[in-house]
Amino acid sequence: MAVNLKQLAVEFEDPNKIGITSGHRLCPGCAAPMTAKMALMVAKHLGYDVVVGLATGCLEVSTTIFPYSAWSVPYIHNAFENVAATISGVETAYRALKKRGKLKREKPIKFIAFGGDGGTYDIGLQALSGAVERGHDFLYILYDNEGYMNTGNQRSGSTPPGSYTTTAPVGKKLPGKPQLKKNIVEIVAAHENVYAATATVGEPIDYMNKVEKALNFEGPSFIAVLSPCVRFWRIPNDAAVSITKLAVQSKYWPLYEVEKGVYRITKKPRSFKPIRDFLEQQGRFRALLSRPDADKVISMLQDYVDKRWERLLALEEATKDKPAR
Amino acid sequence: MVETKKLALTGAEAVANAMRQIAPDVVAAYPITPQTPIVEYFSKFVADGLVDTELIPVESEHSAMSAVVGAAAAGARAMTATSANGLALMHEIVYIAASLRLPIVMPVVNRALSGPINIHCDHSDTMAERDSGWVQFFVENAQEAYDLTLIGLKLAEHPDVQLPVMVNQDGFIISHGVEPVELLPDDMVRSFVGEREPVYSLLDVENPVTFGPLDLYDYYFEHKRQQIAAMEKVFEVFPKVVEEFEKISGRRYACVEAYRLDDAEHVMVALGSTCGTIKDVVDELREEGKKVGLLKLWMFRPFPKEQVQRYLYGRKSVVVLDRSASFGAEAPLYAEIKSALYESPTKPLIGSYIYGLGGREILPRHIRQAFEAAINGDLLADGQGYLGLRE
Amino acid sequence: MADLKKWHELPIGGVIDKPATALAYKTGSWRVMRPIWHEDKCTSCMMCWLHCPDNSIVVKGGKMTGIDYEYCKGCGVCASVCPVKAIDMEPETKFLEEAE
Ligand SMILES: Cc1ncc(C[n+]2csc(CCOP(=O)(O)OP(=O)(O)O)c2C)c(N)n1
Numbered sequence A: 001m002a003v004n005l006k007q008l009a010v011e012f013e014d015p016n017k018i019g020i021t022s023g024h025r026l027c028p029g030c031a032a033p034m035t036a037k038m039a040l041m042v043a044k045h046l047g048y049d050v051v052v053g054l055a056t057g058c059l060e061v062s063t064t065i066f067p068y069s070a071w072s073v074p075y076i077h078n079a080f081e082n083v084a085a086t087i088s089g090v091e092t093a094y095r096a097l098k099k100r101g102k103l104k105r106e107k108p109i110k111f112i113a114f115g116g117d118g119g120t121y122d123i124g125l126q127a128l129s130g131a132v133e134r135g136h137d138f139l140y141i142l143y144d145n146e147g148y149m150n151t152g153n154q155r156s157g158s159t160p161p162g163s164y165t166t167t168a169p170v171g172k173k174l175p176g177k178p179q180l181k182k183n184i185v186e187i188v189a190a191h192e193n194v195y196a197a198t199a200t201v202g203e204p205i206d207y208m209n210k211v212e213k214a215l216n217f218e219g220p221s222f223i224a225v226l227s228p229c230v231r232f233w234r235i236p237n238d239a240a241v242s243i244t245k246l247a248v249q250s251k252y253w254p255l256y257e258v259e260k261g262v263y264r265i266t267k268k269p270r271s272f273k274p275i276r277d278f279l280e281q282q283g284r285f286r287a288l289l290s291r292p293d294a295d296k297v298i299s300m301l302q303d304y305v306d307k308r309w310e311r312l313l314a315l316e317e318a319t320k321d322k323p324a325r
Numbered sequence B: 001m002v003e004t005k006k007l008a009l010t011g012a013e014a015v016a017n018a019m020r021q022i023a024p025d026v027v028a029a030y031p032i033t034p035q036t037p038i039v040e041y042f043s044k045f046v047a048d049g050l051v052d053t054e055l056i057p058v059e060s061e062h063s064a065m066s067a068v069v070g071a072a073a074a075g076a077r078a079m080t081a082t083s084a085n086g087l088a089l090m091h092e093i094v095y096i097a098a099s100l101r102l103p104i105v106m107p108v109v110n111r112a113l114s115g116p117i118n119i120h121c122d123h124s125d126t127m128a129e130r131d132s133g134w135v136q137f138f139v140e141n142a143q144e145a146y147d148l149t150l151i152g153l154k155l156a157e158h159p160d161v162q163l164p165v166m167v168n169q170d171g172f173i174i175s176h177g178v179e180p181v182e183l184l185p186d187d188m189v190r191s192f193v194g195e196r197e198p199v200y201s202l203l204d205v206e207n208p209v210t211f212g213p214l215d216l217y218d219y220y221f222e223h224k225r226q227q228i229a230a231m232e233k234v235f236e237v238f239p240k241v242v243e244e245f246e247k248i249s250g251r252r253y254a255c256v257e258a259y260r261l262d263d264a265e266h267v268m269v270a271l272g273s274t275c276g277t278i279k280d281v282v283d284e285l286r287e288e289g290k291k292v293g294l295l296k297l298w299m300f301r302p303f304p305k306e307q308v309q310r311y312l313y314g315r316k317s318v319v320v321l322d323r324s325a326s327f328g329a330e331a332p333l334y335a336e337i338k339s340a341l342y343e344s345p346t347k348p349l350i351g352s353y354i355y356g357l358g359g360r361e362i363l364p365r366h367i368r369q370a371f372e373a374a375i376n377g378d379l380l381a382d383g384q385g386y387l388g389l390r391e
Numbered sequence C: 001m002a003d004l005k006k007w008h009e010l011p012i013g014g015v016i017d018k019p020a021t022a023l024a025y026k027t028g029s030w031r032v033m034r035p036i037w038h039e040d041k042c043t044s045c046m047m048c049w050l051h052c053p054d055n056s057i058v059v060k061g062g063k064m065t066g067i068d069y070e071y072c073k074g075c076g077v078c079a080s081v082c083p084v085k086a087i088d089m090e091p092e093t094k095f096l097e098e099a100e
């Protein structure tokens, strides 16, 4: 498709056609609705109808406070940890009813599950792995805000080291969460016949191209979208987009995809910014940055992102033209 | 009525055949002893092309129930089956299935809920779900397991009900015991269960609905009241469904079964396979001139209070057998029966016995012992008796 | 809670049986800062439209035509992503005074 914004703007002149509507109660400037709307527009633009599944979390609670639904597409929320299993049931029902001639429709339906990082890296990981392993035809979009935000900013397996959370606070003794983020894309990519990618709202064209690829991929697909929480990242309401551009430029959030084991870096910045720049822009790292051992944590992180980037380059080279199947 | 086949089947096989004949659009299941043979038989039916259901071989029971909820919300007829720890793992979604008003039918093969881990029969697994909003049936044998699976489906999907249904059969005793079972012809089952007509469907893309919103203090209570009303409706719909079933099968069901109750002075109340043993003991005692009888509950949720009252009012004594405990409180069935007797014009003597936990054998002599206590006036309303326990 | 529906008047299962009912909930009242669009500078690049988390950038025929203040929460994302600075953020209080 190669996303054409003008064309999309004509197509979705009536914003209620997008799928997620106004009137939701996410914080001003939250990136979660951006993540959702971009994906939905691509799907519809490609000629698909869409059914969405949501894991419990900010995007879910703030868009469906009874009797107010901010969705103009069919929607199901089941629980926190099971959106992948739930959507696998919906997708299977679709195949079953079509096969039996009980569902007569030409236009194909695509199934998109949205989960937060808590619902994906942590409590929902098993259901996600199961659904991907079984090979359901669905797209899982992780909106990664690096913490349990709906419940007030607790640590998740996605929270970066030193980011202030209420369950791994930076204290007098401890410098906050010591562990690095789980590498969720690698985890998903380790399944057979899967498309897995990173993306972010600050690079919308890259993201939307990946959504297109994912939807047209035969089998399960997964996109991890860095989606800032303005509230608990302690950034200004207008900063969700700019901070993610910095995340890409600082190698904090490299943009790449893995298609059947073949790695491809989709954006290679000409020059990089130090990780410190990314951290300094966010209030969630303020307590860390004011500690005497701040430099130790920062240089550990810098070293980590540098090495990861080198590894990605190497993987890209090594897997070129060598799909796993 | 037409020709039916009588086969030697286990309870698990009987239920797997009911599922084959229902031919749900989607089945998602995960194996656990003693439910495993149900999934195995059904998977074989699918593999052999005897049924074209889409099977989801999920990675856990939590996902089984989650997937079945998704499928049912998409308008499909969806089923699963489980036991004990599997049911407990589903617990959260068991509640959600009922609250979303999805008519899912789930055979449950009762097994003790850990721990320590134990694979044998008791009712602790299903009793933990008694307030989840599901209809709960208990069966005495494989035939009833088969029949109530079919009846349960039709009840669940009735427009006035729209509730999920659990059909409980005793682990190993019924699930693995071979008995003669009469299967209805496939096409007769098909026409009995008909097609599901969902109230809402996710696949009705032209009419998008939102399933599972955040429901706060201004509406949640109203939605719970609707679930209570749906349970009340079961008492109106169930008699119609069983009447229809009787027409095709010749087998009659109700909320409860009264066994030799007409002139009985001492009545035992129980659930499940033990009722078979109790019937034998009742026969023996009757021969000895004792006026005893059995009230078996096919339906535990909604609790058929009126029928229970109808059969228990005016008796000299009522003795209740529970195959599970409610630690620190009265056993589940006993608590219900005692409460149902609150308005009884004459108060019978009542007593409670817990038996059979973790598959402990229940023998005719244990049942006789309980009846004798009733006959001798040795029941204590607030006491707790045990059968088959080393005391 | 006088005008809220009674239990038997609601759809079953907690289902919201119509799409986009949240449109009845006007989030514009949350706004502290107001985006002001300068048509003369705007190139209709659609970046603000694409990012607006509240679908509040109004477009027609591929061109930006304004801002929907009924839902706009005043986050300022539109202003921050605009490559030509065609949107300014102004405090709402200013417009209160103007209205008076
Ligand atoms: C089984 C279960 N455990 C805990 C919770 C409480 N809970 C609800 S949302 C949430 C965090 C959500 O975090 P995430 O998935 O990252 O989404 P976010 O709110 O950050 O967008 C938690 C802990 C729950 N609803 N269910």
Ligand code: SF4
Pocket (backbone or CB within 6 Å): A025, A026, A027, A029, A030, A031, A032, A058, A062, A145, A149, A150, A228, A229, A230, A231, A232
């Ligand atoms: S708390 Fe964070 S993630 Fe949740 S709505 Fe607000 S900004 Fe978005």
Ligand code: SF4
Pocket (backbone or CB within 6 Å): A029, C035, C051, C052, C053, C054, C055, C056, C057, C067, C071, C072, C073, C074, C075, C076, C077, C078, C079
């Ligand atoms: S201020 Fe925020 S909500 Fe308002 S139009 Fe701009 S981006 Fe949209």
Ligand code: SF4
Pocket (backbone or CB within 6 Å): C037, C041, C042, C043, C044, C045, C046, C047, C048, C049, C064, C078, C081, C082, C083, C084, C085, C086, C087
């Ligand atoms: S981002 Fe700026 S230039 Fe582009 S459409 Fe919006 S206001 Fe116009």
Ligand SMILES: [Mg+2]
Pocket (backbone or CB within 6 Å): A116, A117, A118, A144, A145, A146, A147, A148, A149
């Ligand atoms: Mg989160």
